[in-house]
Amino acid sequence: MSKKASDISCSSNIRSLPQVEEVLKHPLFIQLEATIARPILVDAVRKTIAEKRVLLLEDEDKVTSRDEIARDAFLRAVVNARPSLRHVINATGIILHTNLGRSVLAEEALDAVVAVARGYSTLEYNVDELSRGSRHDHCEQLLCVLTGAEAAIAVNNNAAAVLMVLSEFAQDKEVVVSRGELIEIGGAFRIPDIMNLSHAQMVEVGTTNKTHPSDYERATTDDTALYLKVHTSNYQIIGFTESVSAKEMTHIASSFKEERQAKGLSEILVYEDLGSGCLLDFSAYGLPHEPTVKEAIAQGCDLVSFSGDKLLGSAQAGIIVGSKKLIDRLKKNPFARAMRLDKMTLAALEATLRLYLDTEQARTKIPTLRMLTSPYDATQARAEELRVCIEEELNTLSALSPEPCADLFLVGEIAYAGGGSLPGCEIPSVAVALRFNQGNAFDCEQYLVQQTPNPIIARVKHDHLLFDARTVLSHDEMKEIAQGIKRYFASLYQ
Numbered sequence: 001m002s003k004k005a006s007d008i009s010c011s012s013n014i015r016s017l018p019q020v021e022e023v024l025k026h027p028l029f030i031q032l033e034a035t036i037a038r039p040i041l042v043d044a045v046r047k048t049i050a051e052k053r054v055l056l057l058e059d060e061d062k063v064t065s066r067d068e069i070a071r072d073a074f075l076r077a078v079v080n081a082r083p084s085l086r087h088v089i090n091a092t093g094i095i096l097h098t099n100l101g102r103s104v105l106a107e108e109a110l111d112a113v114v115a116v117a118r119g120y121s122t123l124e125y126n127v128d129e130l131s132r133g134s135r136h137d138h139c140e141q142l143l144c145v146l147t148g149a150e151a152a153i154a155v156n157n158n159a160a161a162v163l164m165v166l167s168e169f170a171q172d173k174e175v176v177v178s179r180g181e182l183i184e185i186g187g188a189f190r191i192p193d194i195m196n197l198s199h200a201q202m203v204e205v206g207t208t209n210k211t212h213p214s215d216y217e218r219a220t221t222d223d224t225a226l227y228l229k230v231h232t233s234n235y236q237i238i239g240f241t242e243s244v245s246a247k248e249m250t251h252i253a254s255s256f257k258e259e260r261q262a263k264g265l266s267e268i269l270v271y272e273d274l275g276s277g278c279l280l281d282f283s284a285y286g287l288p289h290e291p292t293v294k295e296a297i298a299q300g301c302d303l304v305s306f307s308g309d310k311l312l313g314s315a316q317a318g319i320i321v322g323s324k325k326l327i328d329r330l331k332k333n334p335f336a337r338a339m340r341l342d343k344m345t346l347a348a349l350e351a352t353l354r355l356y357l358d359t360e361q362a363r364t365k366i367p368t369l370r371m372l373t374s375p376y377d378a379t380q381a382r383a384e385e386l387r388v389c390i391e392e393e394l395n396t397l398s399a400l401s402p403e404p405c406a407d408l409f410l411v412g413e414i415a416y417a418g419g420g421s422l423p424g425c426e427i428p429s430v431a432v433a434l435r436f437n438q439g440n441a442f443d444c445e446q447y448l449v450q451q452t453p454n455p456i457i458a459r460v461k462h463d464h465l466l467f468d469a470r471t472v473l474s475h476d477e478m479k480e481i482a483q484g485i486k487r488y489f490a491s492l493y494q
């Protein structure tokens, strides 16, 4: 195709493209204007016309019409008018799904968020002294009671907490860390990168599978500021492994104490990045033992940091607990200001922590803990409830199709904690499985994500679509799943 020829034929096609205003006058849009804001409609029409122009330039034989552009722009406008950040129904069986927002908040936390967001609050106001207060005060006492630490501070997330600790205490100094703990958490959070960012000099010791106390001793110099222990929360090494506990690290650190004092050097700190931040002993509920924050403090760690929205089950936050002297320094670090929490997160965090004052209350009221520890029988009962819900909806389609659209049955499945927590821990669960007599699992999976008011995330396995009951939160969510599936089958008859 010579360029010249295409230019001539396309230009006439392109000239025939309608103006934005012309498309907006199309009957489809007259209808829409009542429900969708005009800027979204105009934007959708503009983008659709621009897209068609590119297509016409690429292909001289292509033709388009005002009707076609109106139809495409209409669909685009409907999609763009929806909120982008929406509720999702998680039927994957992965409890802490980072892509789906990790922890679901307890009702008590939600109420607290609404209460402080709807009006003014005591965010930085001390009512006892009628004076300016600190936002760091709201959770500190609770965190101390729950972990046994002297002091605490919460920032934007645990990645921020790690960065802040390293830059406050190890800038231009050495940090000793085991090669077995140099992890990437996902989304560009790598321990070596955080070291660089905080201008700490990383000193790697040991090997991937084994690190010994003597490795730390040998690596210690006058420039050593800190021993970093990282909980390898998203992977496991099995076989011949050995790592050095925080307790052993504190022994090593104190063995250097006198020598350093004589030289006028500060003590070596032991800091554990615990990742998940478990406040409850999971082994009491048939799950693997996950080190708790309290245990890390009891082992002698000077500082421990962990996430607010992993196993703790609250809002996104990074919590640092430890000695008062060190936490006070962190409170004055400029990062504490740059990475501070907003009032809604603080409200959620405080309310969630309050639930932990009673272990059984925490376990039943914090959705993350409830889903993790819910007994198999209870999950099976929920799966049966979901199956019945779906069956009832599908029965209403009998006029469309004499044959059932799908067969429904319960299957044993494995749920996971996810979010880099409890690695390798398989939680027995139950899912509703759909075997398709019409349509198929892949199309239905896509339909449920894209065409329902709230995306429904299921999982395809052996041509069946599975809905794990462990992460489906309520009867209302079950109803939505059932209606979504029904609409999928109904769409096959349109």
Ligand SMILES: *Cc1c(COP(=O)(O)O)cnc(C)c1O
Binding pocket: 157, 158, 159, 160, 162, 185, 189, 230, 231, 232, 233, 234, 273, 274, 275, 276, 306, 307, 308, 317, 318, 419, 420
């Ligand atoms: C998850 C995790 C982080 C990052 O925490 P965020 O709260 O997601 O920023 C850091 N370290 C460890 C060991 C983790 O598991």
